[in-house]
Amino acid sequence: MINTVFDKTDKGREEIATRKYQLAPRLRTLLVMIDGKHTGDDLLKKVSSLGLSETSLAELADQGFIQAAVPEQAPEVVSAPLEPLVATAAASEAPLPEGQNQFQAIYHFYTQTIKSMIGLRGYALQLKVEKAGSIEEFRALRLPYLEAVLKAKGDEAARSLRQRLDQLLYLGESAPADTIPAQPAAE
Structure with a gap:
């Protein structure tokens, strides 16, 4: 999971736009940073001071807010x-x-x-x-x-x-x- 590149699902984008699911603030911060370009490890390094860990990524994935990014789409989006x-x-x-x-x-x-x-x-x-x-x-x-x-x-x-x-x-x-x-x- 740490080497996986994650992207927001439709549910994740909806949470960011509307706060419909009332995600905990720390998890919401992590969700905001997920962009389909960085690995779980990269993201966790940036938010380690918030006490977020691999469990936090798993929680977002289990609740349907994020998913593994499709590799073919990432370079096109970036460039x-x-x-x-x-x-x-x-x-x-x-x-x-x-x-x-x-x-x-x-x-x-x-x-x-x-x-x-x-x-x-x-x-x-x-x-x-x-x-x-x-x-x-x-x-x-x-x-x-x-x-x-x-x-x-x-x-x-x-x-x-x-x-x-x-x-x-x-x-x-x-x-x-x-x-x-x-x-x-x-x-």
Whole structure:
């Protein structure tokens, strides 16, 4: 189990989005970190200070919140470029992925891009995404998210992600006319 790469199940994603199953806070923290890319051992090293162990992973698996990741999908998810997402969304009138409502689409967008673009530096931002319970709360995270992407990946990536995020946040509405903040000075 330690060398297995885990991913969230639909039930796990539902718990993150809605807190429907009222998972214990420590287990929920572990569930948030499960991304389909890291082994159980990698994850447990990161949360060892919380007292979580292999038993915690087993508990999440037994309750149906996580499962072993499908190996063929992991590299595609990691290396999938974001530009095609933007082009596809811009070309269609309905930018929502099939079977998702606006809240779910925004949640998945934030979750996937925080992990792939910001990495562990985005952990605090990811926790704010997990706590968000409305579209308005997601909108409030827009600027901190874009600033974090700008700092981690630069202006071009931030502009590309801003376009897709605004499509999801403001379906049928006018998006804010603000610009991405200037690149932070090197420290």
